[in-house]
Amino acid sequence: MFKDKIDCILTKSQFKFHDLYTSVEKWREEFDKEAYGYKRTFNISEYDATFSELEDTTVMAYQPLQTLSFSGDGIKRLCAPTADSYVAACKSVEGFLKYRGICSEDDKGNDIEWSEYPSYYQAMYYNHSLFNDEFIKKKIKQDLKSAKERAYVGKITVKGxxxxxxxxxxxxxxxxxxxxxxxxxxxxxxxxxxxxxxxxxxxxxxxxxxxxxxxxxxxxxxxxxxxxxxxxxxxxxxxxxxxxxxxxxxxxxxxxxxxxxxxxxxxxxxxxxxxxQFSNTIYHEKIEYPYAGKKGNKKVIVSDLEKVVDCDYKGYKNNIGNVINPISTLWSLEGPDTVQDYIKIMSIVGSITIDYAKHGEEANIPKCILELLKKHKKPYFMKYLRSGRKRRSMEKELKAVNELVDASIISELFDNTDCTMNQICHYMEEKIGNINMDINAEEEFHWENLIPSMPPDITSHRYKNVRDKLVEMQEWLYEINNAKYNDTENTNESNRENQRKYGSLYEYAKAELLSVNHDESELLDMLITIYYSDKKFMEKYRDKSILWGCFGEGLVERVKCGFSHVGNPDMDRLVKRGQKAEKYLKDYKKYKEDNYQIWEFENEKNAAREVALYKEDIKWIKKSIPTKTERYTDCRRLLLVLIYTCRKCNADSISIIHNKNNRITKTALCKLADIDRRYFDRDIKILEELGLLAISVDKYNHLLLQDIQINENYSEVLSRGVHYRDLTGIVKDKIREKVTSSVKNDCA
CATH class of the missing domain: 2.40.40.20 (Barwin-like endoglucanases)
Known part of the structure; x- marks a missing residue:
C-alpha cells in the first residue's frame, strides 16, 4: 500500500456504477474525460463532527417511541425530566434560557452560537429586565406554547x-x-x-x-x-x-x-x-412472477442528462411522509396480528420509496392497508403535529358551532386509543398542560438606557421622515403577518416560507430606513424613541419585529452597554439587497392578491351581479347596533359585510365553510370586515341577540347564518359595482374605530 501510494480503498458498494465498465482502466479513461465543461475529481464531500462537537443530549421523535410499549412508571421516568425542565422554564428567565438551549451552568456568553437564536434572547441573556418588554414577553409565551405542543408529540429530551x-x-x-x-x-x-x-x-x-x-x-x-x-x-x-x-x-x-x-x-x-420487545429483521425477498412477463433492466447512461434529471425528479417526488404518517395510525390500533403484518409491509414500502433513485422501482401502499386506514382516525397525539393543525382547527370549529347552537355535532376527529404515543401525550398534558408562564423579573425595564446620551429631537424633519418610513414598513409587516384574520392553529406555510418572508422584509426595511438617515446609531436612537414613547404609534403598532430584525445586533451591544458609534453603512450594497427584497415582497403581495378569490362571489351564478352600497345602509347599521353595544364597531363592520354578501349571492343566509381555501370562511369574513377573528363567534352572537340574524347549522355541519336583516330603504348611492376586494377599504372608511388618547398597558 505504501509503495503504490494508495490513499483510499473503495468497497464495491462505494464504487458506484462499477458494473458499467469492463475494467478499472476503462473507468479511468471515462473518469478523465471532460463533461459539460467539468473535469471530474475526487473530493471529500462531507466529514463527521469532531468529538468536542458532539451533543450530549438530543430530542426524541415520536416514530421510535410509538413502536415500543411502556408501563405507566416507564412513561413517567422517560418524560419527567422534560416536564421538569418545562416547569422551570416557566418560572424564571434563567430557566427559560436553559430550556431554550441558550445556556447551561458552564456556558459563557462568548461560547454561545448566537446566530441560532433571536437577537432579543441574546439581549435578555445579558439583561434579564428585558423580559418586562411586552414584545419579548409575548415571544417567550409563543415559544413556550410551541415547546408544550412539541412535548405532547414525544419531543422528549434524552442523553444521546x-x-x-x-x-x-x-x-x-x-x-x-x-x-x-x-x-x-x-x-x-x-x-x-x-x-x-x-x-x-x-x-x-x-x-x-x-x-x-x-x-x-x-x-x-x-x-x-x-x-x-x-x-x-x-x-x-x-x-x-x-x-x-x-x-x-x-x-x-x-x-x-x-x-x-x-x-x-x-x-x-x-x-x-x-x-x-426485540424484533427480528424484516427481510424483503423480491419474487419474479412467472406470468408478469420479462422486463428488461434498463440502465441509464450517466451522460444522458435528460434521463438522469428525470430519474432524480421521480426520486425526490416520492414522499416518504406518505408512508410514515399512516404508520402511526396502524401502531395506534389494538387488534390482531394482521396489523403487525401490515406494519412490516409498510416497512418494505418505505425502504423502496427511499431508495427509488438507486433502483428506479416504485412501491404503492396495498389496497387492503388503505381500506383499513380509511376505517380509523389518526391517533389523538397527532393533533399537535404541524400536519394535524388543519384537522385540529376543524375540531375546534365544530366545538365552537356546538357551543353556539347546541347542535350535538360529533367534534372529535382523532382516536383516543390506548397506544403508546397517546399515553405519552396525556402524561405531558397532565404535567404541563396547565402550567403557564409565571416569570418575575424584578428589575424594571428602562428603555431610556438603550439611548447613549440625549434623546433625538422629535420635532426635527428627519425624525418625522423616519417615523413615516417606519409606519410604511409596519404596514408591510401587517401585510405579511395577517395574524388578525387567521386561525393561528391552521397555517399551511412552512418555516422556510416564513423565514424568507420576514428575512426579505428586514432587508427591505433596513435599506429604506437607512436611506432616510444614513447614521445607523442616530437612526437607532430614533427608532427606539418611536417604539417606546410615541403613544399614537404605540396604539397602532405593537409589534417590534422590525426593530429587532433589522438592528438586533446594535441593540444587543447597547444592552451590554457597548455604545460604540456606528456611522454610515455601505449604502450601495444595502440598497441593492433592499431592492431585491422589495421585489420579492411586492411579488408576494401580488401573488396573494391574484390568488385571493371567494368562490361564492366568483361562480357563474353570482360573478356578474353588481352590488351597490348606500348611505342609508350605514345609517341603518349604526341605528341597529347602538354605541352602547359590546364590540359595536366590529359588529357594525361585520353586518355591512354580511349585507354585501347577501346582495352578491342574492340570499338571506350564508354558510360559513370550515377551513377551505377560496370560500366564505370566518377568516375571509374577518378580512373583509377588518376585524379580529378571535372574537368572531362573540360578534355573531351579539348580532343574534340584537335580532339581526339567526344562527344554525347546515346539512354539512357548517355554521349557517340565517334570516340576515338587510336594509331595504335606500336611495342615495354610496358606492356602485363594489368588488369584494375593495370592500375592506369602504368598511374601514365608513365605520371607523373610536379614537382614544390612552395607551394600553400591553403595548408591545
Missing amino acids: NYQTLTPDLYALMQHIFGLPVTGLLKYNQIYSNYWNHHLEGTPYVDIIRSPHIAQEHSPVMAVTSGEMEKWFAYQKTGIIVAVFGNTVALKLNSADFDGDHVLTVDNPVICEEAMK
Missing part, C-alpha cells in the same frame, strides 16, 4: 446524539488481505469512543435510524479492549458495528455505510423496552 454508522474496518481489512475474518466486535457489540467516555451504569445503548417504521430498534452493548483502542485509535467519533449475525445495518431498515447517521441513546427506559 447522532453519529456516523461505521462497519468494523478491522474485519474489512482482514477480508481485503485474504485473512480469516474474525473482526474485533462480536454480535450486537459496538465500539464508540463517545460512549466509552459517557456511559454510566448499564453498558447498553439503543441505535435508532430514521425513518423508523417497524420497531427497528437495535439495543447493543458498547465495548472496548486494548486491541480496539489500538486499531480504532483515530476513530474518535462514529458508531462502529460488528459484521456478524443479524447485522445492525440490516436491522436499521437497510442502512448503508456511506454516511448514514444514526441516533444512539442510553436512556434506560428505552433500552430496557427495546431489549424486551
